[in-house]
Amino acid sequence: MKALKLIGLQIKVNFGISALRWHLENDLKRFFGSVGLILLVAVSIGPLFFFYLRMLQSAYDLAGALGQPGVIIASAVVLASLLVLVFGLSYVMSVFYFSKDLSMLVPLPLRPAEILGAKFAVVLLYDYLTAAPFYLPALWVYGVNSGSGPLYWVAGMIIFLLVPVIPLALTSAFMLLLMRLTNLSRKRDTVRLIGLFAFLAILLAVNFSLTAIPAGDERQYLEKILLEEQGLVNYSTRAYPPALFAARALTAGGASALLNFAWFLGISLAGIALVLWLGQRMFYQGLIGASEVERGKVLSREELARKTAGASSPALAIAMREIKYLLRTPIYLFNSLAMLVIVPVVLLIPLITGDGMGSFLSTFQDGVPRMLQILGGAVFTGVMALFTPAASSSFSREGKLFWISQVIPVSPPEQIRGKVIYSLLIAALFVPVVALAGILLLSWGIIDVLLAALAGMVLSLPAITSSLLIDLLRPYLTWDNPQKAIKQNFNVLFGMAAGGGFYFLLYLAGRYVYDNTAALWPVYLTVLGGAALAGLIFYLILIKIAPARYRDIVV
Amino acid sequence: MIEIVNLSKSYNRGAVKAVDGLNLKVRPGEIFGFLGPNGAGKTTTIKMMVGLLKPDSGSVTINGYNILEDSLAVKQSISYVPDTPEVYEKLTGIEYLNFMGDVYGVSGTLRKERISALLDLFELGEAVGDLIQSYSHGMRQKIVLVGALLHEPEVFILDEPMVGLDPRSSNNLKNYMRDHCAKGKTVFFSTHILEVAERLCDRIGIIHRGRLIACGTMEELKELSESKETLENIFLELTEK
Numbered sequence A: 001m002k003a004l005k006l007i008g009l010q011i012k013v014n015f016g017i018s019a020l021r022w023h024l025e026n027d028l029k030r031f032f033g034s035v036g037l038i039l040l041v042a043v044s045i046g047p048l049f050f051f052y053l054r055m056l057q058s059a060y061d062l063a064g065a066l067g068q069p070g071v072i073i074a075s076a077v078v079l080a081s082l083l084v085l086v087f088g089l090s091y092v093m094s095v096f097y098f099s100k101d102l103s104m105l106v107p108l109p110l111r112p113a114e115i116l117g118a119k120f121a122v123v124l125l126y127d128y129l130t131a132a133p134f135y136l137p138a139l140w141v142y143g144v145n146s147g148s149g150p151l152y153w154v155a156g157m158i159i160f161l162l163v164p165v166i167p168l169a170l171t172s173a174f175m176l177l178l179m180r181l182t183n184l185s186r187k188r189d190t191v192r193l194i195g196l197f198a199f200l201a202i203l204l205a206v207n208f209s210l211t212a213i214p215a216g217d218e219r220q221y222l223e224k225i226l227l228e229e230q231g232l233v234n235y236s237t238r239a240y241p242p243a244l245f246a247a248r249a250l251t252a253g254g255a256s257a258l259l260n261f262a263w264f265l266g267i268s269l270a271g272i273a274l275v276l277w278l279g280q281r282m283f284y285q286g287l288i289g290a291s292e293v294e295r296g297k298v299l300s301r302e303e304l305a306r307k308t309a310g311a312s313s314p315a316l317a318i319a320m321r322e323i324k325y326l327l328r329t330p331i332y333l334f335n336s337l338a339m340l341v342i343v344p345v346v347l348l349i350p351l352i353t354g355d356g357m358g359s360f361l362s363t364f365q366d367g368v369p370r371m372l373q374i375l376g377g378a379v380f381t382g383v384m385a386l387f388t389p390a391a392s393s394s395f396s397r398e399g400k401l402f403w404i405s406q407v408i409p410v411s412p413p414e415q416i417r418g419k420v421i422y423s424l425l426i427a428a429l430f431v432p433v434v435a436l437a438g439i440l441l442l443s444w445g446i447i448d449v450l451l452a453a454l455a456g457m458v459l460s461l462p463a464i465t466s467s468l469l470i471d472l473l474r475p476y477l478t479w480d481n482p483q484k485a486i487k488q489n490f491n492v493l494f495g496m497a498a499g500g501g502f503y504f505l506l507y508l509a510g511r512y513v514y515d516n517t518a519a520l521w522p523v524y525l526t527v528l529g530g531a532a533l534a535g536l537i538f539y540l541i542l543i544k545i546a547p548a549r550y551r552d553i554v555v
Numbered sequence B: 001m002i003e004i005v006n007l008s009k010s011y012n013r014g015a016v017k018a019v020d021g022l023n024l025k026v027r028p029g030e031i032f033g034f035l036g037p038n039g040a041g042k043t044t045t046i047k048m049m050v051g052l053l054k055p056d057s058g059s060v061t062i063n064g065y066n067i068l069e070d071s072l073a074v075k076q077s078i079s080y081v082p083d084t085p086e087v088y089e090k091l092t093g094i095e096y097l098n099f100m101g102d103v104y105g106v107s108g109t110l111r112k113e114r115i116s117a118l119l120d121l122f123e124l125g126e127a128v129g130d131l132i133q134s135y136s137h138g139m140r141q142k143i144v145l146v147g148a149l150l151h152e153p154e155v156f157i158l159d160e161p162m163v164g165l166d167p168r169s170s171n172n173l174k175n176y177m178r179d180h181c182a183k184g185k186t187v188f189f190s191t192h193i194l195e196v197a198e199r200l201c202d203r204i205g206i207i208h209r210g211r212l213i214a215c216g217t218m219e220e221l222k223e224l225s226e227s228k229e230t231l232e233n234i235f236l237e238l239t240e241k
Helices: A002-014 A017-026 A027-046 A047-065 A070-098 A112-146 A150-162 A164-183 A187-212 A218-227 A232-238 A244-249 A255-287 A301-308 A314-328 A332-355 A359-367 A370-387 A397-409 A412-429 A431-442 A445-472 A482-486 A490-517 A521-552 B043-051 B069-075 B094-104 B108-121 B137-149 B167-182 B193-201 B217-223 B233-240
Strands: B001-009 B016-026 B032-036 B058-064 B078-081 B153-158 B186-190 B203-208 B212-214
Touching: A002 A017, A002 A027, A002 A112, A017 A027, A027 A047, A027 A445, A027 A490, A047 A070, A047 A112, A070 A112, A070 A187, A070 A232, A070 A244, A112 A150, A112 A164, A112 A244, A112 A255, A112 B069, A150 A244, A150 A255, A150 B167, A164 A255, A187 A232, A187 A332, A218 B186, A218 B233, A232 A244, A244 A255, A244 A332, A244 B058, A255 B016, A301 B094, A301 B108, A314 A332, A314 A412, A314 B043, A314 B094, A332 A370, A332 A431, A332 A482, A332 A521, A370 A431, A370 A490, A397 A482, A397 A521, A412 A445, A412 A521, A445 A490, A445 A521, A490 A521, B001 B043, B016 B043, B016 B212, B032 B043, B032 B167, B032 B193, B043 B058, B043 B153, B043 B186, B069 B078, B078 B137, B094 B108, B094 B137, B108 B137, B137 B167, B153 B212, B167 B186, B167 B193, B193 B233, B203 B217, B203 B233, B212 B217, B212 B233, B217 B233
Parallel strands: B032 B186, B032 B203, B078 B153, B153 B186
Antiparallel strands: B001 B016, B001 B058, B203 B212
């Protein structure tokens, strides 16, 4: 009973339900603001959703022709589960171990498993939001096309409730072990971060090896997948085997469906039981003292004098503050730099396994002009700047400490310059990845690398300034765990949507110029000139509105 | 020098008047204590003085600058210590102090001298190399105080500064406030500790339901009260109405 009450309370707090109800009764403007924001998110992902539905329909038609339409359910479950698995890492770490309410909950007469169970329920609810856009459309397309009966829909919805459970249980178990073991370490934050990145890298490597097609036997292998009964379904679920039970539960029919359903349900419940069992034994051991930091050595008079003798400009001081915060907050570092690990691993694995990369690379080397390769590299840096929430959560991350930025005698435009410098530095971290890929895979020279780096920075600029602008307009400052400042911050989503839309326009402009001139320099000028101009315009708007925003924002 | 004229702020679209037509003048060289029951409007007033809240009407002028029109000039000449010491936990004490030195434009030479002296005063030297995350509530309060005093502000504004400080640090802070005012500078602070206000302040203002109900020296306040006794009695009598 206590556990249920705790779950209810956690959901109310984490999803702002009480606050929303209060606004409905007392402040309709804010209530409609919050509801409007949710609608805006739904509308902004609408086109993508429509595109996904159409893709599923085509996939259903194609797979239906091979007698294996169930593959769309299997693939959707795999995709949703893997996303939960990957994104769940930082969610779980943040909600389980860095929520501010833990200092209030631990002294209460509650068992560790009860607190952990409530936290698990909160992350599970967030994960439904991750899984729904991928799983539900597949359920719909398959159900409507196959004319499935009521049982299919009921089972489909129960399976939806179960889809995130197994990956979340795996992530939670890993995190409980990681936090427990590393709590002994002196450099526990660093070790934990290494653990997170290692888990991610191992996950990707295992995935690739499970789905790799044996070199030399590609033809026979593909024939087998396509012609064998349920060959496609079996292949697509190799990346995540429990998805096979879910897919069969919905598509096999009869006793087989029931049996597979029972398996999926059983494994999910076992996953929850495992988490609660581990939680009862390990949660507090990883939690208590998790935020303790080791006392450094006492600074001598000379050291103190040396450390306080230098002065720097306010903009630089702000950029340095942001960098130090990033480096010392594992959640920020992981969310900001996960791509730095994922991309090289994704690039390296096919190279090591020789998984058909040779022919792809030679086509790319010979068929794509060097100028376009460089532009491609620059676009990669720009897109990474867009997907890294450094700028789009820049004000939000300050949270309740925003008061300091409001009272210091540094003009808001100067502070924004510091944030632009910081975001550009984060974007610049992706330049070595581009350079390495260019040098190793495409035989770039030093000039090519420099060009790609410079163009990458120019292309990052509009992503950075537009994201900062979005976050400044409505910063999310009242978060109670650092994950919320990034992952549950609509501004990050809006920043990506706006930047993505802008990049698409740049692509259309570049394409138009190329089609009409058949030359590459005009394309360069259009794309980079457009990016620089837009970056500048967004920046000018930012510094124009900043003084009023810094004055009006109430923490 | 602080001049507050007809300052008002309300919440819930005017339903709750947090500060209601407040008028107040604090002179250079003065320690001014700002008292009032919980929810009387002390913190709201202070937040409007330092630029954290925008008033509905009225003005705040500090050292001749209006907080809304010349906010940077005001901020350069004041320091603010909030009631809860929320600071950058992921910075070490010395990094935080250097950050404050940079943003207030304190030169390296001055910074070196002042940090050393202030760390001695608040007995924080041994912990200054550690992450603020490891600090106790009182230590956080002290690091905020040291950061706030680095540029020797003309006007020092503090919200409940004694909460969390140990007796020695509290005493050191009071002495510092006295010395600060002796140099012609101003201290404005809110407190619930009436003995401190009684002993330390040149003048005291009492705010109740957003309005300043009394303001003056201890002697002047005693004249307003029937009991004419301690500040505690005066406070209780005036805020009962």
